[in-house]
Each structure stands twice: as structure tokens, then as C-alpha cells.
Amino acid sequence: MRFQEDLTFYLNGKMASGTGTEALELLPALLARYRRLEALRHDYPLVLFRGEEGPEMRPLSALLDDALEKLPRDEEGDRLRYRARRMEQEIRKNSRDQVESLSTLWEQAQAEIAGSSSSREPGSLKEDLARLREMLPAVAQVIDCGPQAPSRALKHLWEGEQARKAARLGRRIDRLLMGLENLLRADEAASAAGLSANRLRESMGPGFASEFDFKSMSQLLTALPHTGLPESRRERIRQLIHTLKSQRFFPTALDSKEKSLYEFTFTSCAEALRAYYQRLPRMIALAKAILMAELEVEGTYREDVHDSLFRQMGISELEPLQEFPDYLIYLNVSQAPVGELFKLIEALSAGLSIKVLLQIDDLRYHLESGNGHPGGGIRSEQLARMALGLGDVFVLQAPASHLARVSEHVRRGLRYPGPALFCVYSGAQGRSEGFPPYLMAAAALESRAFPLWVYDPAAGPDWASRFSVEGNPRPEQDWPMHQLTYEDAEHQRRQEEIAFTPVDFLALDPRLSGHLSPVPPDRWHDRMVPVAVFLEEEAEDLPQRVPYLLMVDSQDRLHRVLVTRKLIQEAQRYREHWHALRELGGVCNSFVERAVAEERRAWEEELARQSAETPPEVESEQEAPVEAAVAEETVSEEAPSPTRSPDEPYIETERCSSCNECIQINDRMFRYNENKQAYIADLSAGTYEEIVRAAERCQLAIIHPGKPWNPDEPNLEELMKRAEPFL
Ligand code: SF4
Structure with a gap:
């Protein structure tokens, strides 16, 4: 009877909202220990600053650790370490939902610690904190994990990359401008106007005004044959100078501060494409001007050859274009109209140098119909896979919780001379539900709902070098396994190994609470199985068992929670997607596994054939070690996992x-x-x-x-x- 009721819930869901996990404030059991995230050190807040090599993005905890590492292991060093930890905790707490300067947060934390410190504490707090502050970047921005984190982080690294390119191209242009202007100056100096008595007097300066007869000198010099620049060349040089000076793509050292430059950040693909195509003729003219100016300055420009060559030159031959700024586009899947998402694929497939941040705040909206999200017809991960299918697009998919860890990938994508797509799950939906975005994002990765992967077309000639799923926990398994320690009804400490599946992640969403139904212990029966076991059994249409999830309430009590078929189907879909990614990344590749299985079968057949040809030696004792080994294995498999004491490290x-x-x-x-x-x-x-x-x-x-x-x-x-x- 109980099983039938539970099966009905599994098949048909869903309960009236509010009767399930919400009322009990349930969390998946494996996340219970992270309820007080602020007390735990993690990758946020992130600190954005300019390092010696360009823009940097590092967790505050890592920056402090590096600084503290250099302190001596003595009383003073330990005191500074202790105070640094307190500052870190305060800053982590105060930076929640914030984007703020490090100095402001530091001062705020310092005031709070000073207010709560006892005057008996050794050493001057003020001096210690000033010393610690000097160990950190003077100018820096601190960001928390939330809806703004992906765009802030990407823009910070993107600006550094653009500044590097602009500096290179700016230097090149300034050098060319000087060379071109020198050519004109030299030409003018040798012309009749340049050799007039007045110009000669001016060029010698007032000290020599009475020493020379500038009129006679002028007559003498202008009588010589003039070998100035041909008019067509002079005109071309003037035109090149105009093109180089009037460009608005990037600043150069010779530009005035007021020069108005083009904007390269957009929140719409359509607008970015429009701007790109409008500016394209000027981009081409500027790139050609750079190449022509180089020939002019070297004195190797030949009108009969180069005029037609430059007229016919295609965009792919214009090497300076690689140094032009990239277009940075921010798109939020939950807000962008569907047309924008199709425009995105169009922009990526055009091979333009655009860098797109595709931010996903909500991974789960498609589970509920009528959610009203404009991009509801397209799953975010489908967009990343579509981009992967284009072959020459750099694609990175990562949750915001792991941004600091994938910063090298982000840099590579920004440097890649073609389109790049950064698909980031912010976890921001969690904030509105009272659950930290950092944990939402990390749980999405851990559960395989949003795996981390990167495809870099420039990394090598084959998939093994281009595609990677490194950074996902236990990539060889369907789901990562974790130890859960809890106290049972008899107050006995128990340990259990359980999987973290997409159902754990989905259970965090209050909109799906109707798909979860807590079962009181007196209604438990032996046809209930953990979700991971149920998923392994590949549920039939009418299963013989029902799946449950272990969840913990705010009093840390463990509950079994039944889940519906809809959540199981979603988990199966995530698993299929994970298998496909894993194969691409060379983990558990089905082709390789099949080849290995065939090799093994051939080897076993060969072994069997050889032993059939060799007469057996009658040695009955040889069997003993095998039996002993089997017996040993059985014992070790059955041995209970040790229960740890909290006193034991x-x-x-x-x-x-x-x-x-x-x-x-x-x-x-x-x-x-x-x-x-x-x-x-x-x-x-x-x-x-x-x-x-x-x-x-x-x-x-x-x-x-x-x-x-x-x-x-x-x-x-x-x-x-x-x-x-x-x-
Ligand atoms: S190496 Fe393992 S145990 Fe050590 S800090 Fe990293 S995850 Fe933790």
C-alpha cells in the first residue's frame, strides 16, 4: 500500500506547494555542512587588480595566504596571521552581494575589529593592519559571487588584453606617423618655399641673423635642381597621415585625451554586429594605411605594383586587424530575446573577433512550463554545444564559483584570434531564494548539471589537445561520491558513501518543491532506494522501487525525500550530456573501451589456446593463494568503514x-x-x-x-x- 502511494507520487507528482521540503527548510544532505558558507574559506570574494604582467583575478584567501607565507614563524608572525584571518572573515562578510574597492572594505573591517578588540591584545592593531594592507594590491576591486561577478571578471581581463594590443598597435602607428611627417618635412625643406631667405633665417635662429646673407644663400640653393617628392606620393603620404591620425579604434600616445573612441562593449549581438559592419570599411582603410605607411617610411612603395595590390587586398591578408580591439558582448540567457540567441550563433559562425559572455542565472527554468523566460526554447548548454560544433570558436563553460580557477582559460580565449564564447552559470537565482550563488554554482558543477569544459581550437591539431573536461570531480564516474557522517535515531555516529546527482542540485529550487515529498521514518520501506541507485537501474515505465534523496532540515535531522519521475528524467538527461562531454574529453571513451575490450578478448583467447596445447601440471596447492586472495577481498569489502572521532585529524x-x-x-x-x-x-x-x-x-x-x-x-x-x- 505504501509502495503504491509512493509510486503514484513518483509517476504523477506533484504535491501541493508548501507541503514538501520548503516547510522543513530541507537541504540535500551533502550540502548541509555549507549552510554557514561565510565561516568557510572559499574562492570568493575575488580581488581584481593590475599585477606586474597585467590584470589579475585572485581569491582574497589566496592573496593573503601568499602574503602570510613570507612572514617568519615567530610570535609576531603568528599574531599577524591571526589578524589577517579576522580581516579576511570580516571582508568576506561585508562584501556579500557587493562590488567594492579593497581599501573601503579594508577600512570597514578594520573599524569593526578595532571596535571588538580588547586593549589587552598584544601589539598595535593599527600598525599590524597597516602592515598587512601593504602586502595587498594598493588599488583593487573586490567582488562577491553573484549576478555581477561574471561580467566584472571578464571585463577586467578583457580590458587588460585590449590595452596590451592597443599599446602595441599604438606604438606602431606613432612610429609611422613620425616617419611620414619627417618625409614631408624633408621634402618641404628642399622646396622653393623651404629655401626662402626668411625660412633659412628662421631655421638658423636669431644668434646667426647678422652672420649670413640669407637672400644670396636662398638664390644659390634654389638655383640647384630640386629633387622633391612627386606630387602623387606627397598626396598619398598626407592621406595616410590623415587616416592614421583620425582613427577611433584605440588610443595612441600622440593622441589628445579628448579624442572620442569607439565603444566595444555591447549588451546585444545585433547591435555589436551592426557596429562591426558599419566600422568595417574604416577598419580596412586603417589596416591598409598601416601597411602602406610602412612601405612609404622604408621608401619601398612602388605605385605601379602596390596601388593595385592594396586595392585588391582581402580582409584576411590585413595582418594589423589582429591587433584591433575585440567586441565584448554580454548576454544574459534569462533576459535576452530568442532572436538575440540566434544572432549570437550567426555572429560566432561569421568568424569575427568577438568575445561573448553568455551568462545563465537560472539553469532550471525549462522544467516548469509557462515560466515566461524569453529564451525558454533554447537550453543554455545547447548554445555552448552549437558553438562547439562550429569548430573554430573558442568555448569555455564554467560555473562562476570556479572563475578564479579558469582564469588562464579565459585569458587564452581572449587572446584567441577568432570568436570566443564564455558560457558561465552565475548561480544568481540562488540569491533570491536565500541560498548563496557561490554554492548554487558549485553544486551545479559537482552534480554534472553544469560541467566545466573548454574547447580551444588553437591548442593543437586534434581533439585530445583541444578539448578538456579537467576540473570536474571524478570525471570517470557518473556522479562524484562523498562520505556522509550523521547520527542515527539511536545517537550512533554513522558513515555512508552517497552520490551527489543533479537531483541534489534540482532539490535546491523552491519552484520544484512539488516534486519532492518527505517521508516520515515510520513510513520507510525496503522498496525505497537512493536516487543514484535508482538511476543505475534504468527505471522502467513501472518501476519496482521508488527513488529517494537524503536531505537535512535546519535542526540537522536527516530525511528521506521521494522524488518524481520528472526529476529523474532530468538527471538522466544530464548524465547523457556528461557522458558525451566525457568522451570528447577522452575520459571513458567508448571507442577506446571497445578497442581495449577486443584486445583483451583476443589475448584471453590466445591464452586459452596456449593452455589447451600445454599439458597441465598437477599442482593442487596453486589454487590456495587464489582462494586466500578472494577471501581477503571479501573481508576487506565487508569491513565497515571506520567511524572517526572529531578529535582525530x-x-x-x-x-x-x-x-x-x-x-x-x-x-x-x-x-x-x-x-x-x-x-x-x-x-x-x-x-x-x-x-x-x-x-x-x-x-x-x-x-x-x-x-x-x-x-x-x-x-x-x-x-x-x-x-x-x-x-
Ligand atoms: S589536495 Fe585535496 S585535501 Fe588537499 S586541499 Fe586540495 S582538495 Fe583538499
Whole structure:
């Protein structure tokens, strides 16, 4: 009876809104530990600044870590580290939903800390904070993960790239202008006007006015044959100077500050294309002018050859165009009319040098009909795949939570001499629902709802070099697995390995709460299975079991929540998409797997043939080790996973994403195993401060510092407070 009711819910959904997960404030169990995100160190806020090599974009936590690394390991160094952590926490809290200068946030945090500090604290707070501030970029902007983060971050890097190109082309133009003007000056100096008595007097200066007879000198010089520039060349040079000086594509050092330049950022593909085509004749004229001016300055321009050559020259032969500014277009899928999205594909396929940020705030609107989103007919990931199909478009898909980590890819896309599409999920829908966008974005990646991938046509000749899914957790698996530790009804600590699937991600959306139905423990039955198991079984039309999701309420109580077929179908669709991407990226490639299987079968057949030809040696003892090995395996498979004490330092090794953060802190204390996943190799090789710092830096929050092992280590009280969120 219970199963029948649950099956009806699975097949037909959906409950009346408000009777499900909303009322209980349920979160997927694996996200429960991130409820207080502000207490955890993560990639936000991001700091945008100009480094020595150009624009930089780094997490505040990483900037501080680098600065603190240089401090000595003494009392003063530890005090500064402690104060830096407090500043970081305050800035993280105050920067929520903000775009603000680092200096303003720093002053604000400083005032708050000064207000709450005791006068008995050692060392001058003011001096310490001034010292810490000097270690950070003087001018910087701080952004939180939210609707503005993708455009701010991309524009920051784009401006740096444009400034680099403009500086190169500007220098080239200024040099040419000087050369062309010198040619005209020399020509004029040798002309009758240039050799008049007055001009000769002016050129010698007032000190020599009485020393020479400028009139006779002029008569003498003008009597000589004049070998000035032919009029056609003089006119061409004047025209080139005019074209180079009047261009409005980028500033040069010789330009006046008031010069009005073209705008290159747009919020509409149609407008960007219109501007591009309107400016195209001037772009071509300027590029040709640069090439012609170079020949003029060298003195190698030949009218009989070059006039017709330049008339016929095609756009692809105009090398200076590569240095012209790129068009930056911001499109928000949820707001852009459908026509804009088709225009986008048109613009990308035209091969123009445009860079497009395609921002997605809401990944889930298509699940609910009548949502009113203008772009509702096209799924955002379809646009990225369409661009991939064009072959010569650089495409990056990444959630906003990972922007700092993919900044090198973004730079490569901006430098790519062709169209580039940056498809970014902001997670911003989460903000309006009270859930931080950073977590929404990170959950989309973790669940495979929005995997990270990059296609760089300039990276090499084949797919293996061009396409990558690196950066996704456990790419060889359908879903990443995580340890869930909880207390059961008998107050026993339990550990379970569960998958994080797209259903976990979809369960965060209050609009889908009608597809979730919590089941009280007294109604649980053995035909309920976790979502990942259900997905593995490939549900039939009339399944024999029903899927549930583990969720946690605001009191940290665990619930089983039934989900509908609609969510399962959505998860299946995400899985198919993930499989396709994975194959493109060379992970679990079906062609390779088939070839390996065939090779193995051939090898096994050959082995069987050989053993059939060889008479068997009667050695019954040989079977014993095999049996023993099987017995050992069974025991180890059945062995319960150890239950950890919160006092014990450990790493959830199987969840490690090999980011290197902990290893960089102490590579003797932390080591990688054969799967390149971190574990604690030797506690005595490091300090409690180091394991706490590693826990704070670990983006997955899988390092658990436990309790200190050396009672003589300084600042233990403070370190234990910092360790609390990770126990
Ligand atoms: S355990 Fe270390 S290497 Fe693994 S994710 Fe955490 S910080 Fe990175």
C-alpha cells in the first residue's frame, strides 16, 4: 500500500506547494555542512587588480595566504596571521552581494575589529593592519559571487588584453606617423618655399641673423635642381597621415585625451554586429594605411605594383586587424530575446573577433512550463554545444564559483584570434531564494548539471589537445561520491558513501518543491532506494522501487525525500550530456573501451589456446593463494568503514580533488596516494596551525584538523576556534 502511494507520487507528482521540503527548510544532505558558507574559506570574494604582467583575478584567501607565507614563524608572525584571518572573515562578510574597492572594505573591517578588540591584545592593531594592507594590491576591486561577478571578471581581463594590443598597435602607428611627417618635412625643406631667405633665417635662429646673407644663400640653393617628392606620393603620404591620425579604434600616445573612441562593449549581438559592419570599411582603410605607411617610411612603395595590390587586398591578408580591439558582448540567457540567441550563433559562425559572455542565472527554468523566460526554447548548454560544433570558436563553460580557477582559460580565449564564447552559470537565482550563488554554482558543477569544459581550437591539431573536461570531480564516474557522517535515531555516529546527482542540485529550487515529498521514518520501506541507485537501474515505465534523496532540515535531522519521475528524467538527461562531454574529453571513451575490450578478448583467447596445447601440471596447492586472495577481498569489502572521532585529524581522501593546496603548505605532513589524492602522511612533520590552515584552504572542506597533538604549540586556543567548522 505504501509502495503504491509512493509510486503514484513518483509517476504523477506533484504535491501541493508548501507541503514538501520548503516547510522543513530541507537541504540535500551533502550540502548541509555549507549552510554557514561565510565561516568557510572559499574562492570568493575575488580581488581584481593590475599585477606586474597585467590584470589579475585572485581569491582574497589566496592573496593573503601568499602574503602570510613570507612572514617568519615567530610570535609576531603568528599574531599577524591571526589578524589577517579576522580581516579576511570580516571582508568576506561585508562584501556579500557587493562590488567594492579593497581599501573601503579594508577600512570597514578594520573599524569593526578595532571596535571588538580588547586593549589587552598584544601589539598595535593599527600598525599590524597597516602592515598587512601593504602586502595587498594598493588599488583593487573586490567582488562577491553573484549576478555581477561574471561580467566584472571578464571585463577586467578583457580590458587588460585590449590595452596590451592597443599599446602595441599604438606604438606602431606613432612610429609611422613620425616617419611620414619627417618625409614631408624633408621634402618641404628642399622646396622653393623651404629655401626662402626668411625660412633659412628662421631655421638658423636669431644668434646667426647678422652672420649670413640669407637672400644670396636662398638664390644659390634654389638655383640647384630640386629633387622633391612627386606630387602623387606627397598626396598619398598626407592621406595616410590623415587616416592614421583620425582613427577611433584605440588610443595612441600622440593622441589628445579628448579624442572620442569607439565603444566595444555591447549588451546585444545585433547591435555589436551592426557596429562591426558599419566600422568595417574604416577598419580596412586603417589596416591598409598601416601597411602602406610602412612601405612609404622604408621608401619601398612602388605605385605601379602596390596601388593595385592594396586595392585588391582581402580582409584576411590585413595582418594589423589582429591587433584591433575585440567586441565584448554580454548576454544574459534569462533576459535576452530568442532572436538575440540566434544572432549570437550567426555572429560566432561569421568568424569575427568577438568575445561573448553568455551568462545563465537560472539553469532550471525549462522544467516548469509557462515560466515566461524569453529564451525558454533554447537550453543554455545547447548554445555552448552549437558553438562547439562550429569548430573554430573558442568555448569555455564554467560555473562562476570556479572563475578564479579558469582564469588562464579565459585569458587564452581572449587572446584567441577568432570568436570566443564564455558560457558561465552565475548561480544568481540562488540569491533570491536565500541560498548563496557561490554554492548554487558549485553544486551545479559537482552534480554534472553544469560541467566545466573548454574547447580551444588553437591548442593543437586534434581533439585530445583541444578539448578538456579537467576540473570536474571524478570525471570517470557518473556522479562524484562523498562520505556522509550523521547520527542515527539511536545517537550512533554513522558513515555512508552517497552520490551527489543533479537531483541534489534540482532539490535546491523552491519552484520544484512539488516534486519532492518527505517521508516520515515510520513510513520507510525496503522498496525505497537512493536516487543514484535508482538511476543505475534504468527505471522502467513501472518501476519496482521508488527513488529517494537524503536531505537535512535546519535542526540537522536527516530525511528521506521521494522524488518524481520528472526529476529523474532530468538527471538522466544530464548524465547523457556528461557522458558525451566525457568522451570528447577522452575520459571513458567508448571507442577506446571497445578497442581495449577486443584486445583483451583476443589475448584471453590466445591464452586459452596456449593452455589447451600445454599439458597441465598437477599442482593442487596453486589454487590456495587464489582462494586466500578472494577471501581477503571479501573481508576487506565487508569491513565497515571506520567511524572517526572529531578529535582525530584526518582527510576524506576519496573526495580529494588534488588541488595541491594542502601539499603546498607542508608536503611532508600531507602526501598524495597512488590516485593523487591527499592523506595525512606524518602529523609530527607539521604543526596544528598548518593543518588548520590547510583545512581553511581546502575548497572541499575535507580536511578535519581534530585536536592539537602538541600542547606546547602557541596560540592553541585561537587555532581550535578556527578549526571548529571543520571538525
Ligand atoms: S585535501 Fe588537499 S589536495 Fe585535496 S582538495 Fe583538499 S586541499 Fe586540495
